[in-house]
Amino acid sequence: MADYPAKLQEFLDDFAFISSREERVDFLITLADEFQPVPQSVASKPYDEANRVIGCESEAFVWAIDRSDGSVDFFFDVLNPQGLSAMAMSAILDQSCSGAPLEQVAAIDGEVVFTFFGRDISMGKGRGLTEIINAVVYQARRRLPQS
Secondary structure, three states: OOOOOHHHHHHHHHHHOOOOHHHHHHHHHHHHHOOOEOOOOOOOOOOOHHHEOOOOOOOEEEEEEEOOOOOEEEEEEEOOOOOHHHHHHHHHHHHHHOOOOHHHHHOOOOOHHHHHHOOOOOHHHHHHHHHHHHHHHHHHHHHOOOO
16 A cells, blocks of 8 residues: 555545445545635636646646745646536545645545445546546656655
């Protein structure tokens, strides 16, 4: 098991106990309800295309703002109001990666999508959610010292 941010590991542990598709959907809807779009102090529409998550059908965007302690605050927006999965994934990443050690954020594997959403997720949705993770991981990795 990779050394993930503590809050992300908590989410993964919580999902490990979910035994039914219905429970999984309910939990993800609850997380989607916690989604907070990027504040205007960080970005306003129309968003810079450099922040767009390529491959996400829900039109997701990701921003990374450096903190003075060397960590990062992540911000997200999902333009498709029906993009509940993208909103849930964004809420998970916001809550678990903002302020976390960059080495731990950089270690996140796209496979966590399947822990949260199940193996029966559609290929398109799975790709989009993985690309949201990849955008966060990219921002963390580019801030790490080069070895």
